[in-house]
Amino acid sequence: MSMRFLITGGAGFIGSHLTEALLAAGHEVTVLDDLSTGRFENIEPLVGRPGFRFAIDAIANAVVLDRLVSECQVIVHLAAAVGVQLIVEHPVHTIETNVMGTEAVLQAAARYRAKVLVASTSEVYGKGSRVPFQEDDDAVLGPTSRSRWAYAASKMVDEFLALAYYRERDLPVIVARLFNTVGPRQTGRYGMVIPRFLTQALRGQPITVYGDGAQSRCFCDVSDVVLALMGLALHPDAVGRVYNVGSTEEVTILELAHRVKTVTRSASPIQLIPYDQAYAPGFEDMRRRVPETTRVRNLLGWEPRVPLDEILARVASFMASYDSPRSAAR
Numbered sequence: 224m225s226m227r228f229l230i231t232g233g234a235g236f237i238g239s240h241l242t243e244a245l246l247a248a249g250h251e252v253t254v255l256d257d258l259s260t261g262r263f264e265n266i267e268p269l270v271g272r273p274g275f276r277f278a279i280d281a282i283a284n285a286v287v288l289d290r291l292v293s294e295c296q297v298i299v300h301l302a303a304a305v306g307v308q309l310i311v312e313h314p315v316h317t318i319e320t321n322v323m324g325t326e327a328v329l330q331a332a333a334r335y336r337a338k339v340l341v342a343s344t345s346e347v348y349g350k351g352s353r354v355p356f357q358e359d360d361d362a363v364l365g366p367t368s369r370s371r372w373a374y375a376a377s378k379m380v381d382e383f384l385a386l387a388y389y390r391e392r393d394l395p396v397i398v399a400r401l402f403n404t405v406g407p408r409q410t411g412r413y414g415m416v417i418p419r420f421l422t423q424a425l426r427g428q429p430i431t432v433y434g435d436g437a438q439s440r441c442f443c444d445v446s447d448v449v450l451a452l453m454g455l456a457l458h459p460d461a462v463g464r465v466y467n468v469g470s471t472e473e474v475t476i477l478e479l480a481h482r483v484k485t486v487t488r489s490a491s492p493i494q495l496i497p498y499d500q501a502y503a504p505g506f507e508d509m510r511r512r513v514p515e516t517t518r519v520r521n522l523l524g525w526e527p528r529v530p531l532d533e534i535l536a537r538v539a540s541f542m543a544s545y546d547s548p549r550s551a552a553r
């Protein structure tokens with residue numbers, strides 16, 4: 224059955240891929256995005272497609288949000304301040320955007336009884352050391368004097384609020400905790416490691432590995448993440464719960480740097496940069512971040528299909544075409 228989705232943050236990296244996939248599956252999609260970190264270019268090719276609409280506006284515009292929510296059956300709330308660099312540099316913006324934005328979306332959804340999938344983040348596991356992270360594990364955050372933790376705390380409030388609407392107001396909500404997601408259109412401007420490393424490698428610049436490079440992550444291709452989000456948003460039994468969404472293929476950041484060099488055949492040197500130089504002094508990184516994905520697998524049969532080397536090759540070829548004179552002239 225075809226439905227109308229509202230994707231907040233739909234002009235962003237993940238949102239634009241989700242919008243494409245929903246349209247391809249025969250659904251209608253309205254994108255709401257203020258283009259703060261999203262780009263119009265990401266949705267430009269969709270303009271004119273049957274069922275596609277967009278509004279360039281902030282979630283804080285209550286009149287616009289109310290109208291768009293009144294017209295849809297399902298909301299996927301992706302609009303948020305993301306990226307470690309952005310968060311450390313603009314903590315007020317991060318907290319306000321993430322907390323007030325989700326509050327506004329849930330309030331509007333409650334007025335029209337729309338289903339809401341709230342995108343959260345693996346950051347909420349904080350410094351938890353029991354790897355892999357399971358949805359009901361304790362969250363261990365650093366002190367409020369370190370602005371880095373403001374992101375995790377803001378998304379935790381979003382999760383609490385979404386689950387409270389489910390329990391107290393019977394609103395159908397789903398929380399998806401996204402682990403590191405990568406793919407074409409992700410920008411390195413806000414600190415994300417794979418676009419940064421690939422850009423550095425393709426330009427022959429040093430590849431900047433922070434700390435000792437022994438910290439690890441699991442990177443999931445955006446096409447896989449989009450399938451999980453669609454599955455969760457549409458499955459009637461998904462509501463009222465939190466789901467980890469991510470890959471379990473773990474790689475250290477130093478190993479990642481070597482694999483980026485191999486994929487791009489780059490001669491770039493690998494440069495280790497102390498955390499204090501890379502971020503603000505006192506920055507705390509997460510050593511390991513691996514999801515336990517049994518819950519989403521049991522519900523949807525979902526598993527990531529794209530391995531890391533394939534992800535790197537896809538993003539590298541996207542970047543190479545993006546940097547070409549033809550693209551630059553667009």
Ligand code: UDP
Pocket residue numbers: 307403414415416417419420431432433434438440476508509
């Ligand atoms: N990182 C790095 N060099 C960079 C950017 C990031 O070594 O130029 C590291 C970062 O310190 C972290 C990992 O790569 O350990 C992933 O960083 P990202 O910001 O992509 O995501 P996070 O998992 O920290 O949210």
